[in-house]
Amino acid sequence: MDDDKSMVSRCDATTCRFNDDTNCTAGQVEISMSGQTAQCLTFSPADDMSDTQSVRADQH
Numbered sequence: 001m002d003d004d005k006s007m008v009s010r011c012d013a014t015t016c017r018f019n020d021d022t023n024c025t026a027g028q029v030e031i032s033m034s035g036q037t038a039q040c041l042t043f044s045p046a047d048d049m050s051d052t053q054s055v056r057a058d059q060h
């Protein structure tokens with residue numbers, strides 16, 4: 001099946017707020033391809049999982 005739609009059918013970024021059980025629920029996403037690696041530019045960390053992977057900038 002040749003589906004040329006730029007829709008993400010599966011995504012491993014489970015910390016993304018649009019990720020629902022490895023499914024992308026974002027209406028549209030921006031993907032950046034570099035070599036073999038695809039990077040989603042729409043990635044947005046989920047608020048309610050801020051205990052992990054949150055980086056806090058130290059203010060001096």
Ligand code: SF4
Nearest residue numbers: 011016019024040043
């Ligand atoms: S927005 Fe990007 S990172 Fe988030 S679930 Fe969709 S494809 Fe994955």
